[in-house]
Amino acid sequence: MTQNTIKIYQAPLQGFTDFVFRKVHSETFGGVDKYFIPYLSYGKGREIKKSQLKDVLPENNGALPVIPQVLFSDQAELFDLIKILLDYGYEEINLNLGCPYPMATNRGRGAAWLEKPEELNELLQQLYSKALPARFSVKMRAGLTNDQDAKAVFGVLNEFPLEEIIYHPRTASQMYTGKANPALFAEALSLVKHPMVYNGDLFSEADLEQMRVLFPEQNTWMIGRGSLIMPALASQLRGNSYELKELRRKMKEFHDQLLDAYSARLQGDSHILMKMNQFWTYFCESFENPHKAMKLVKKSSNLVKYNAAVVEIFRNY
Numbered sequence: 001m002t003q004n005t006i007k008i009y010q011a012p013l014q015g016f017t018d019f020v021f022r023k024v025h026s027e028t029f030g031g032v033d034k035y036f037i038p039y040l041s042y043g044k045g046r047e048i049k050k051s052q053l054k055d056v057l058p059e060n061n062g063a064l065p066v067i068p069q070v071l072f073s074d075q076a077e078l079f080d081l082i083k084i085l086l087d088y089g090y091e092e093i094n095l096n097l098g099c100p101y102p103m104a105t106n107r108g109r110g111a112a113w114l115e116k117p118e119e120l121n122e123l124l125q126q127l128y129s130k131a132l133p134a135r136f137s138v139k140m141r142a143g144l145t146n147d148q149d150a151k152a153v154f155g156v157l158n159e160f161p162l163e164e165i166i167y168h169p170r171t172a173s174q175m176y177t178g179k180a181n182p183a184l185f186a187e188a189l190s191l192v193k194h195p196m197v198y199n200g201d202l203f204s205e206a207d208l209e210q211m212r213v214l215f216p217e218q219n220t221w222m223i224g225r226g227s228l229i230m231p232a233l234a235s236q237l238r239g240n241s242y243e244l245k246e247l248r249r250k251m252k253e254f255h256d257q258l259l260d261a262y263s264a265r266l267q268g269d270s271h272i273l274m275k276m277n278q279f280w281t282y283f284c285e286s287f288e289n290p291h292k293a294m295k296l297v298k299k300s301s302n303l304v305k306y307n308a309a310v311v312e313i314f315r316n317y
């Protein structure tokens with residue numbers, strides 16, 4: 001099936017899909033309609049991490065279709081973060097109502113909002129009353145611990161002119177266990193008046209086909225971990241197929257460009273190796289023996305050994 005009419009979004013994956021990854025990905029495999037930038041948020045002492053600020057810098061994103069995201073616990077944080085993004089010229093901003101990690105939810109951030117629809121309503125009223133020169137979208141889960149929480153939240157979201165809602169039908173407490181629940185997505189489609197984006201567990205063309213049978217009208221899909229494992233995934237979901245040999249060649253090219261780009265930005269072997277090790281935690285899954293591949297990467301103590309390990313992985317695993 002030709003799937004040029006569908007839209008594929010790249011999910012934000014903090015620590016993985018940074019501007020270096022996004023640029024290399026778009027230049028090698030591409031196929032992504034929007035790259036969502038991992039969240040911008042306040043850390044300790046109301047400081048924003050340098051890496052997060054670098055990620056939203058317009059000069060680091062060139063002409064790529066990127067959408068920044070904010071993770072916030074209250075109005076003050078939200079408005080301050082939005083101001084930074086407006087100053088950089090962003091015209092669309094995504095609100096994170098789905099981050100499941102207790103470090104965020106314990107501070108009232110991310111999925112914690114799913115349990116406080118009234119406060120959310122107040123927040124959005126304040127936000128829209130400012131008539132800011134930006135559109136807003138939401139990325140959310142089904143609830144913090146209860147997958148019925150989303151219903152009251154949808155009622156609130158329907159009252160505001162949101163751009164779209166990206167919905168990952170799992171609760172935050174599930175983290176990544178179990179399966180994303182299509183029945184919850186079906187329910188959301190019937191309750192939400194905004195354009196909906198499906199997100200969760202799309203790892204292959206077969207996964208997408210299955211979802212398209214369930215939701216034939218659904219047009220926009222977000223992929224996350226799937227493109228860390230297989231960076232060709234967005235392109236494949238659009239109907240581009242690759243011969244195995246060609247795919248391997250392009251994966252190697254992708255890897256090499258990523259390594260070059262991180263090498264140009266990071267100082268010293270250990271930093272570069274740390275970044276590449278992290279990348280391999282997902283990328284190794286696209287090889288026949290992920291465990292062996294990961295082991296080889298992990299035991300590389302310098303870049304010379306690392307490069308030899310990578311050649312061996314592409315040759316043998």
Ligand SMILES: Cc1cc2nc3c(=O)[nH]c(=O)nc-3n(C[C@H](O)[C@H](O)[C@H](O)COP(=O)(O)O)c2cc1C
Pocket residue numbers: 011012013014015016037038039069096098099139168199200201202222223224225226
């Ligand atoms: C390592 C990691 C980092 C993530 N960082 C973010 C983030 O910054 N913002 C966000 O909205 N979601 C974040 N997510 C959630 C993903 O965007 C996505 O919703 C989730 O992985 C489900 O999609 P998938 O099954 O296609 O991976 C992260 C997930 C992972 C695994």
